Amino acid sequence: MTYDARAGAGSGGCGVAKMSDTPESRGYKRIATEEAWATPELVQLYTQILDTRSINDPGFYSLWGFFGKSPTPRAKDLIDRIQDMGERRLNDMDATGIDMQLLLLTAPGVQVFDPPTATALAVSTNDQLAEIIRKHPTRYQGLAAFAPQAPQAAAREIERAVTQLGLKGAVVNSHTQGEYLDDEKFWDIFAAAEALDVPVYIHPNSPSPQMVEPFLSRCLDAAIYGFAAETGLHALRLIVSGVFDRFPNLKIVLGHLGEGLPYWLYRIDFMHAGIVRSNRSPGALPLRKKPSEYLRDNFYFTTSGMPWEPSISLVQRLFGHDKVMYAMDYPYEYVKEEVDMMDNLPITPQQKKMFFQSNAERIFKLP
Ligand code: CA
Numbered sequence: 001m002t003y004d005a006r007a008g009a010g011s012g013g014c015g016v017a018k019m020s021d022t023p024e025s026r027g028y029k030r031i032a033t034e035e036a037w038a039t040p041e042l043v044q045l046y047t048q049i050l051d052t053r054s055i056n057d058p059g060f061y062s063l064w065g066f067f068g069k070s071p072t073p074r075a076k077d078l079i080d081r082i083q084d085m086g087e088r089r090l091n092d093m094d095a096t097g098i099d100m101q102l103l104l105l106t107a108p109g110v111q112v113f114d115p116p117t118a119t120a121l122a123v124s125t126n127d128q129l130a131e132i133i134r135k136h137p138t139r140y141q142g143l144a145a146f147a148p149q150a151p152q153a154a155a156r157e158i159e160r161a162v163t164q165l166g167l168k169g170a171v172v173n174s175h176t177q178g179e180y181l182d183d184e185k186f187w188d189i190f191a192a193a194e195a196l197d198v199p200v201y202i203h204p205n206s207p208s209p210q211m212v213e214p215f216l217s218r219c220l221d222a223a224i225y226g227f228a229a230e231t232g233l234h235a236l237r238l239i240v241s242g243v244f245d246r247f248p249n250l251k252i253v254l255g256h257l258g259e260g261l262p263y264w265l266y267r268i269d270f271m272h273a274g275i276v277r278s279n280r281s282p283g284a285l286p287l288r289k290k291p292s293e294y295l296r297d298n299f300y301f302t303t304s305g306m307p308w309e310p311s312i313s314l315v316q317r318l319f320g321h322d323k324v325m326y327a328m329d330y331p332y333e334y335v336k337e338e339v340d341m342m343d344n345l346p347i348t349p350q351q352k353k354m355f356f357q358s359n360a361e362r363i364f365k366l367p
Pocket of ligand 1: 036304332
């Protein structure tokens with residue numbers, strides 16, 4: 001969890017956007033599409049878990065352990081920012097020139113609780129998010145939290161959040177207590193998303209309890225590498241499970257420029273064909289298309305925390321300029337200079353508008 005508090009020193013601090021920097025002057029709105037928030041209720045529940053060690057998830061304790069009994073000033077500042085949906089966040093957005101945030105409940109969301117608690121918490125959280133958006137509809141839009149622990153209730157909550165609350169899709173923080181959504185027991189969730197024509201954003205979580213140990217001992221479990229290993233695995237499990245043959249119009253969004261998968265595509269396609277041909281495992285099923293074709297046809301990508309031209313340009317080249325969207329990952333990543341770097345990407349003005357604005361408007365059906 002890294003961010004640069006200097007960039008968000010507030011009005012008058014360094015890094016404040018120039019007065020001339022408006023959507024009109026630059027030719028596009030900056031819409032940041034993977035921005036974290038949390039309710040005070042959720043933060044309190046996480047604190048209880050930290051105090052009582054009541055769940056068996058080493059990744060959770062590593063992820064949220066920084067906010068233990070005596071948090072550092074930096075941790076305290078982060079936890080304040082993530083809950084503040086008023087002036088402070090709006091000022092931070094102004095200071096970095098962000099016109100709109102698409103809000104996602106921070107990892108691991110409601111996925112660490114028992115099914116009834118998680119389901120109720122998703123409902124109350126989505127209600128609160130809708131209220132926040134109603135107050136600032138031009139600055140905030142958001143995705144619905146849901147509890148995969150109760151898949152049918154999750155599907156109903158996604159439908160309620162989209163049709164009644166106006167949320168623009170749903171977010172899942174990768175594994176749920178070690179389980180992945182390629183298990184067919186979860187597929188009512190995908191059926192709902194496909195029927196509503198809204199995307200499911202697979203946001204990272206710490207690696208599942210089954211895989212986290214070798215990451216923990218070298219502090220590689222979080223954003224440095226573990227998130228990508230976990231979430232890339234999750235996306236690949238979905239692809240090879242045949243979920244997109246069942247739900248061909250399902251849209252999935254991945255952050256961090258696809259969690260490493262774009263770089264691997266040639267090898268994934270080559271090896272998957274061989275694995276299926278040799279009938280090596282009942283888990284490796286024949287698919288209608290190559291794995292890379294599902295990534296091209298069903299997935300969208302955001303830059304969250306990856307403001308690096310070589311990687312951005314690879315993903316744009318592989319999948320097209322209409323598939324890649326800007327994200328900051330506030331408040332975890334909060335560095336004004338990264339926005340400047342994205343403004344200076346070597347792409348055409350039309351492509352830059354797609355990157356910062358119109359892809360997000362189209363994919364999330366933003367007003
Ligand atoms: Ca994030």
